[in-house]
Structures are given as structure tokens and as C-alpha cells.
Amino acid sequence: MKRILIAAAALSLFGCSSLMLQPADFSWPVESVLKADSKGMVSDTRFAVSFSIAPLMTAERGPAQNPAGATVRLIRDREGFYYITAPAFTHVYVFTVCDGGLKQYRKIEIGKTAMADPKLNQRDSFIELLNGSDKCALTKEGIMEGEKK
Numbered sequence: 001m002k003r004i005l006i007a008a009a010a011l012s013l014f015g016c017s018s019l020m021l022q023p024a025d026f027s028w029p030v031e032s033v034l035k036a037d038s039k040g041m042v043s044d045t046r047f048a049v050s051f052s053i054a055p056l057m058t059a060e061r062g063p064a065q066n067p068a069g070a071t072v073r074l075i076r077d078r079e080g081f082y083y084i085t086a087p088a089f090t091h092v093y094v095f096t097v098c099d100g101g102l103k104q105y106r107k108i109e110i111g112k113t114a115m116a117d118p119k120l121n122q123r124d125s126f127i128e129l130l131n132g133s134d135k136c137a138l139t140k141e142g143i144m145e146g147e148k149k
Helices: 002-016 054-061
Strands: 032-035 041-044 049-052 071-076 082-085 091-098 101-109 118-122 127-131 134-139
Touching: 032 041, 041 071, 054 091, 071 118, 082 118
Parallel strands: none
Antiparallel strands: 032 071, 041 049, 071 082, 082 091, 091 101, 118 127, 127 134
8 A cells, every 4th residue: 555655656756747849048149130010019930020119219219219121130149048239229229038028138238329230140159230330149147258359
């Protein structure tokens, strides 16, 4: 009887454990360049993502900014964090998924001068930001030490 109880307890413990699939890589091979519609929504059917950029435009450029027609650049890293920036921004925003939306995880200041034509590239352990001849390596925590050029 004791063996049956021990076996039943062991089976119930194994039945309750959740399945973990690791390692997993959520990165996108290239950035998406997304143009907002008249309501400020951007979408990328290739990666099945859509969201409003209105709060982002307000945060970066002020409340008078109309997001319609604005273009943002978006890429996702290995851990599943989204990096978003745009021309005339001074920051790269890092977002994580939460309850049907994207929640800001970090706001990375790139400089005091607005970027003219930022581009995001996936690298092995970081996201590369190019802005003209300037480049830097980004992680969800910010600019990698010694990597801004």
C-alpha cells in the first residue's frame, strides 16, 4: 500500500510540472520598417505583430505629434524583447509583451541629437544600431560598455 501511495504521489508531481522548451530563439533576422496608418497603427504580417505608435510618438516628440504616416523601425532580440526607434528620435525603446500589449522595459538614450536614419540589425548577442557612420551595440539593459562608436 505504501508503494502505491509513493508511486501515485510521484506520478502526480510529474503530471503537474510544466513543459519547458529550451533553448529558444525569438530573434528576427532583419528589422521591420513600418509605416503608421491614419489611426497610428503599424503592423507586420510577416511576424504577426501590430500596435499603436501614438503613445511612443507622444513620448518622443510631444503631444502635438500626429502618428499618421510616421515610420518606425522594429526588431526583436533572442530573448523576445522588441526594440523600436525612428528618424528624429533620440532614444531606442525596448518593450516586452504583456496582457495584449507591449510594455516599456527600457528607454535607451542614444544622444542629444535626433537620429537622421537609424537602422537596427540582429547580431549574435546584441542589437546593432546604425545611424550614418555611428553605430552602437544594444541589449535590453542599454548600450553595451565600450560599444558606442
